[in-house]
Amino acid sequence: MANIKSSEKANRQRIKRTARNVAQTTAMRTAIKRLRTALGGKKVKELQPLLKSAVRAIDKAASKGVIKKGTASRHVARLTVAVGRVAAPK
Numbered sequence: 001m002a003n004i005k006s007s008e009k010a011n012r013q014r015i016k017r018t019a020r021n022v023a024q025t026t027a028m029r030t031a032i033k034r035l036r037t038a039l040g041g042k043k044v045k046e047l048q049p050l051l052k053s054a055v056r057a058i059d060k061a062a063s064k065g066v067i068k069k070g071t072a073s074r075h076v077a078r079l080t081v082a083v084g085r086v087a088a089p090k
Helices: 004-038 044-063 071-087
Strands: none
Touching: 004 044, 004 071, 044 071
């Protein structure tokens, strides 16, 4: 445990930031999992709202610095393509 005031404060800040980042990551992963579950079940009607919420969660995590912009872009692109494949008329 830290003995110096500044390091004690830094430790408190680290704990707060970590909790915030974990919350953002969890929300993003949950949104992605919901979308992938709907993709697996071929629930076409639910896909667009779930894609929108997943993209929003991913973009929010990227804007907060929890994930990198490129990683966010890759996730969004892959999910969009997957939804397009399922929702496209055959």
